[in-house]
Amino acid sequence: MPLKKPFSRKKLWEKNAIASQLQTDFAGIKLENPTVLASGILGTSAEILIRAVKEGGAGAATIKSIGPVEKDGYANPTILEWEHGLINAVGLPSPGYENIEQELAELEKSGIPLIASVYAHDIEEYAKIAAFAAKYKPAMIELNMSCPHSKGEGMPFGIKEDIAGDVVRAVKGAARQIPVMPKLTPQALNIASIASACEKAGADAICAINTLGPGMVINIEARKPMLANKFGGISGPAIKPIALRCVYQIYEAVKIPVLGMGGISNGRDAIEFIQAGATAVGIGSAVHYHGVGVFGKVCREMEQWMEINNIKDIKEIRGVAHG
Numbered sequence: 001m002p003l004k005k006p007f008s009r010k011k012l013w014e015k016n017a018i019a020s021q022l023q024t025d026f027a028g029i030k031l032e033n034p035t036v037l038a039s040g041i042l043g044t045s046a047e048i049l050i051r052a053v054k055e056g057g058a059g060a061a062t063i064k065s066i067g068p069v070e071k072d073g074y075a076n077p078t079i080l081e082w083e084h085g086l087i088n089a090v091g092l093p094s095p096g097y098e099n100i101e102q103e104l105a106e107l108e109k110s111g112i113p114l115i116a117s118v119y120a121h122d123i124e125e126y127a128k129i130a131a132f133a134a135k136y137k138p139a140m141i142e143l144n145m146s147c148p149h150s151k152g153e154g155m156p157f158g159i160k161e162d163i164a165g166d167v168v169r170a171v172k173g174a175a176r177q178i179p180v181m182p183k184l185t186p187q188a189l190n191i192a193s194i195a196s197a198c199e200k201a202g203a204d205a206i207c208a209i210n211t212l213g214p215g216m217v218i219n220i221e222a223r224k225p226m227l228a229n230k231f232g233g234i235s236g237p238a239i240k241p242i243a244l245r246c247v248y249q250i251y252e253a254v255k256i257p258v259l260g261m262g263g264i265s266n267g268r269d270a271i272e273f274i275q276a277g278a279t280a281v282g283i284g285s286a287v288h289y290h291g292v293g294v295f296g297k298v299c300r301e302m303e304q305w306m307e308i309n310n311i312k313d314i315k316e317i318r319g320v321a322h323g
């Protein structure tokens with residue numbers, strides 16, 4: 001059901017008691033707080049994405065990556081919990097970009113800061129889908145060039161500097177005024193140099209990281225892999241140290257802001273990413289474990305930490321781990 005009332009930042013603020021010191025300018029986008037719903041966690045439904053911001057307290061929401069054509073993805077089971085996080089092989093299911101018009105229009109009307117995530121099979125396709133998404137004036141367009149379990153999509157574009165740069169350049173031309181943010185994989189040989197190539201090509205921000213993989217889990221009683229696809233991307237607490245290292249290295253290589261993610265589930269995790277150099281922090285798997293209320297919870301925990309440590313503005317601690 002469409003949400004009729006316009007989005008009220010003031011009400012959200014009061015409801016979640018989010019401190020003004022968390023307000024963040026992310027590549028020109030004004031966020032009430034630096035937490036962002038990561039792509040793929042709550043799908044493409046406008047109603048659910050709006051709820052993540054209005055009720056959950058996220059500063060912005062990212063839509064599940066939208067691709068060129070309608071696609072089912074892999075057979076079930078596609079998402080599993082294991083001891084230290086999640087493993088998924090959903091296979092980038094997508095309604096196809098042209099079938100998502102209504103959701104994008106509703107998201108535009110809601111006024112929430114929306115990040116439109118896009119994947120494709122070639123550079124022209126990236127540009128075509130981004131141009132389509134740009135018509136609905138999202139706050140930003142994210143380029144998924146990092147999915148580790150979907151054949152021929154995403155990842156091949158994020159592991160070579162020249163190709164990553166070409167994708168960004170093409171999308172910048174197509175997206176007109178909308179800021180563009182490539183989402184990178186920790187599996188590139190040198191993630192910092194990929195980020196730097198993207199910045200040179202005109203990227204407005206960098207998102208890091210996507211899931212790590214492919215990995216697998218085996219059911220020893222059944223004597224077979226647990227995912228129908230056998231292999232999938234790892235997310236959640238297990239990947240946090242790798243994600244942090246990536247953000248730290250990217251921060252040293254570029255001037256554009258970084259959206260850091262990978263295993264964040266509490267305020268201390270978020271502060272770690274900001275100290276590594278992130279301007280905003282993405283939360284994915286923790287929504288699966290704790291529900292959309294996790295954004296408000298993370299913000300309150302950040303605020304408490306800031307109070308105890310006499311930090312008046314989140315900017316004061318950005319990148320401080322670099323000494």
Ligand SMILES: Cc1cc2nc3c(=O)[nH]c(=O)nc-3n(C[C@H](O)[C@H](O)[C@H](O)COP(=O)(O)O)c2cc1C
Nearest residue numbers: 038039040065088144209210235236262263284285
């Ligand atoms: C079930 C699932 C689906 C995902 N789908 C996408 C996707 O469509 N596009 C994308 O760029 N990343 C996708 N991701 C990656 C997340 O956006 C995020 O980068 C990753 O999970 C690391 O963050 P986390 O540890 O907080 O989950 C997905 C992750 C999960 C667990």
